[in-house]
Amino acid sequence: MLLAGAAVLPFLVLRRRRAQERDAPAWACGFAASPPWLPFGDPVTQYGAASFAQPVRRTLGTLMLASERSTQADPGSATPARLVAGFTDPAESLLFIPAARVRLRLSSAFDRLQFLTVRRTLSLMFAVLLLFLTAIAVLEAL
Numbered sequence: 001m002l003l004a005g006a007a008v009l010p011f012l013v014l015r016r017r018r019a020q021e022r023d024a025p026a027w028a029c030g031f032a033a034s035p036p037w038l039p040f041g042d043p044v045t046q047y048g049a050a051s052f053a054q055p056v057r058r059t060l061g062t063l064m065l066a067s068e069r070s071t072q073a074d075p076g077s078a079t080p081a082r083l084v085a086g087f088t089d090p091a092e093s094l095l096f097i098p099a100a101r102v103r104l105r106l107s108s109a110f111d112r113l114q115f116l117t118v119r120r121t122l123s124l125m126f127a128v129l130l131l132f133l134t135a136i137a138v139l140e141a142l
Contacts (some may be wrong), residue, residue: 050085057085065089 004122040046057066068085 050083054085055084 046052056069060066061068065088066085067088068083070084071082073079073081113124
């Protein structure tokens with residue numbers, strides 16, 4: 001009786017498979033054979049640069065401030081797994097982002113200068129001329 005149940009069980013399991021599952025050779029990573037017009041296989045299923053760099057990134061990643069996040073699909077699901085890898089630079093958050101904010105504020109302030117009236121523009125030019133002449137006089141006195 002137990003032997004008959006063990007013989008029938010695989011057939012019951014195979015009948016209950018979902019329609020989205022398909023048969024493919026195990027050594028092809030679960031993908032079917034590529035069509036004849038793609039002699040090296042489907043580019044979507046081939047290993048990319050990120051796949052070859054992953055062991056190095058995991059080994060040296062803590063030194064280079066690398067991070068990676070992966071999402072795996074549920075068993076039997078046809079959705080692909082995703083790997084998001086990147087590097088975080090502390091100089092970006094400490095230097096570049098504050099410098100970009102200062103640049104944005106300054107450019108917004110100087111952007112208003114193009115909408116000055118003629119009288120205000122000439123007054124500004126005269127003030128800058130006086131500032132430069134004063135700076136030259138101070139430098140000559142030293």
